Amino acid sequence: MTSDDFASAADERIPDDILPDLLKALRQQMESEETAFVRLAFERLSSGGCSEDEALHAMASVLLWEINTMMATQAPFDLDHYRTELEIIPGSSNS
Structure with a gap:
């Protein structure tokens, strides 16, 4: 997930369930x-x-992206990639 992907994903609503x-x-x-x-x-x-x-929702978006990627590729959860993606989340919605 790139910064642009994150901005797009963060705008999408995570299903309530x-x-x-x-x-x-x-x-x-x-x-x-x-x-x-x-x-x-x-x-x-x-x-x-x-x-x-806001912080939890942004982080939940990254976690959901990682889970969806894992399921789509049938690969193990990539903890290093998850860490990297959390590190690039913009610091606020005004960034």
């Missing part, structure tokens, strides 16, 4: 040492001007 599961997964990842980069991304977005909801 999927969002709670994505948010739960993100919160679990933020608590895990293995995925500490998720917490760091959340902190960066929050301190960069995003509300908690």
Whole structure:
């Protein structure tokens, strides 16, 4: 996902039936040492001007993109790519 892809994906609405599961997964990842980069991304977005909801929604969009890619390609979840994509999320909706 590039920055342009992210801007496009972030504009799309995450289905209401999927969002709670994505948010739960993100919160679990933020608590895990293995995925500490998720917490760091959340902190960066929050301190960069995003509300908690904006930050979580942006991160959920990235997680959903990664899950969809994994399912479409039948490949394992690419944790390194996920980390990279979280790092390039713009700091606020005004960026």
